[in-house]
Amino acid sequence: MGVLHLLFLTLSLTTMSTKAHNITQILSPFPDYTTFNNLLTQTKLADEINSRRTITVLVVNNVAISDLATKNPLSAIKTALSLLVLLDYFDGAKLHQLSGGAATTTTLYQTTGRAEGNLGFVNITDLKGGKVGFGSAVPGSASDSAYKKEVKKIPYNISVLEVTEPIMATGILSSSASDMNITAGLEKAGCKTFAALITSTGVAKLFQVAADKGLTVFAPSDEAFRAPNAPDLSKLTNADVVSILQYHALASYSPIGTLKTAKGPIITMATNGAGKFDLTVTTAGDEVTLETGVDSSRIASTLIDSTPLCIFTVDNVLLPPELFGKAPLPAPAAEPVMSPSHAPVVSSPSKAQFLRRLRRRCSLRLRHLWNLRRKVRRRNRVRQRTARRTVKSAPAPRNSRRLSKPYSPRQRRLLSPFSCPKSFISHQFFFSHLEFVLFFS
Known part of the structure; x- marks a missing residue:
């Protein structure tokens, strides 16, 4: 019973650890965290949190986060909230059991990838009086944010803890990239061909306008345009080239966490009444792949992730099926029909040839049966002579009265006239000869 109980406990812990969580649903019953919960949704951090396991979220009540929410752009708010998401599991008990009283x-x-130095790390310190402080790992930063209470926890999966205020560090709110030049960023990241195309076709202006409300760009690298399967844009019309470039962008802010949780087709900026021009996202661990129906491309890296703008680099040029649909399979080639004049003529044997072949076969069969009969008769005569010699040379039994049978079974079998299949050979010979005679009569 002890082993079964331990096995059941292990399976229960495994089920609990693999259970999916939803941070917005966890915080929805608590009205004190309404602002914090809304900001997680607006910045798409909720999708990133839901796609991860073994994570700790430090929440702040509505009063403590009001200054951050009202005085900063959404991109800066996302950066500040990202410091409140720890990529490890900490609950109330673990905070008071830190090795050495501190942890980073x-x-x-x-x-x-935009955190410079120690800006992406947080120090946890077990202070005197049972208090625990949180602060940036940047040298000189104070642990001003203090632990208050546990809000919700799923052991070894997600823990939600309330702290007194957001974690701030020097320069954390000035790292916004929402007003950057998109083409300049693409050229710097090794996507010069894509940057030149969106500039020459005017698509860059569309991207710049859409970036104010939300924009996600999948920029192929220069190597992708030189790949063997890359399309020859010189053979396409200007409208088709524009559709391909718009096919590489979404009119919404979709960071990597949102793409991981995406279900179903995703509408691109090329979607119109003439075609769907949508994408499908597949995820394998931390790797995200975009499927078009014609080809696929892996998201190689994140160039910019600053609300409401997100730019990724991809390995291949995305080919929409509306322009590069799969070619139908070739129909099977019809078999050539030969005219009667060219058809091969199969000559049938004449009656005389057929009779000659049949006579020869019958003659060979009769000869074989006759030779077989002669061999059997010769072997039978040898056996009979051997049996007679054996009987004559055998000594007489001591008590002849008790001997009821003068010969042994072997001797009787050798002396028997039916020891070889004479009758069988004779019958075969007779019926074969009869068949031959009847056929030619």
């Missing part, structure tokens, strides 16, 4: 942990902001 990684935050979600560190995964963006």
Whole structure:
């Protein structure tokens, strides 16, 4: 019973650890965190949190976060909130059991690739009097944010803790990139061909206008345009080239966490009444792949992730099926029909040839049966002579009265006239000869 109980406990913990969570649903019953919950949704951080496991979210009540929410753009708010998402599991008990009374942990902001130095790390310190403080790992930063209480926890999956105020660091609110030049950023990231195309076709202006409300761009690298399967844009019309470029953008802010949780087709900026021009996202671990129906491309890196703008680099040029649909399979080639004049003529044997072949076969069969009969008769005569010699040379039994049978079974079998299949050979010979005679009569 003890082993079964331990097995059941292990399975229960495994089920709990793999259970999916939803941070917005966890915070929805608490009215004190309404502003914080809304900001997670607007910045798409909720999707990133839901796609991860073993995570800790430090929440702040409506009063403490009001200054951050009202005095800063959404991109800066997302950066500040990313420091409140710890990529490790901490609950109330673990905070008071830190080795050495302090620990440094990684935050979600560190995964963006824009954190300089220790800006993407947070120090956790077990202070005197049972208090726990949180502060930026940047040298000189104070642990001003203090732990208040546990809000919700799913053991070893997600823990939600309330802290007194957001974690701030020098320069954290000035790292906005929403007003950057898109083409300049693409050229710097090695996407010069894509940047030149959107500039020459006027698509860059559309991207710049859409970036104010939300824009996601999948920029192919220069190597992608030189790949063997890359399209020859010189053979396409200007409208088709514009459709391909718009096919690489979404009119919404969709960071990597949102793409991981996306279900169903995603509408692109090329979508119109003439075609769907949509994409499908597949996820394998941390790798995200875009499927078009014609080809696929892996998201290689995140160039910009600053609300409401997100730019990714992809390995291949995305080919919409509306322009590069799969060619139908070729029909099977029809078999050539030969005219009667060219058809091969199969000559049938004449009656005389047929009779000659049949006579020869019958003659060979009769000869074979006759030779077989002669061999059997010769072998039978040898056996009979051997049996007679054996009987004559055998000594007489001591008590002849008790001997009821003068010969042994072997001797009787050798002396028997039916020891070889004479009758069988004779019958075969007779019926074969009869068949031959009847056929030619």
